[in-house]
Amino acid sequence: MISAANDRFMRLDEVIKVTGLGRNTIYRRIGEGTFPRQVRLGPKSVAWLQSAISAWMTSVVEGSLAPLADD
Template structure:
């Protein structure tokens, strides 16, 4: 299977049919942070980047958000910061 054309999460796994896409309001509620803080952290490489699903619509992968929630911010940045910084906003985890 050619995995290059499929979405991947931060851990490099192909996104399966069970994966949930979360909208910004859902992410804000799950993480208890504002939308401006989400984008601030994304730009610093300290929060998962969004996935573009349409021309002007983005979502986050639930697995990426749960991974972020399970780790402290410094450890998350050390593990995934460079990978996230290399991605463009809305590009997703296919870095």
């Protein structure tokens, strides 16, 4: 369960700033299933959970540190 004390919503501008990705890249990766989906807050308002963005960033770092497979 999500606790407001442990999580918060991030708007697109903040997600862009934190991840270093551009708007188009974020939405393309959402479509590809490689980036967390946004949460609908209202009819014209979306945001991302900070915990989802943090988990995604951790997985990217862990993936880049994995040893390369020998061919």
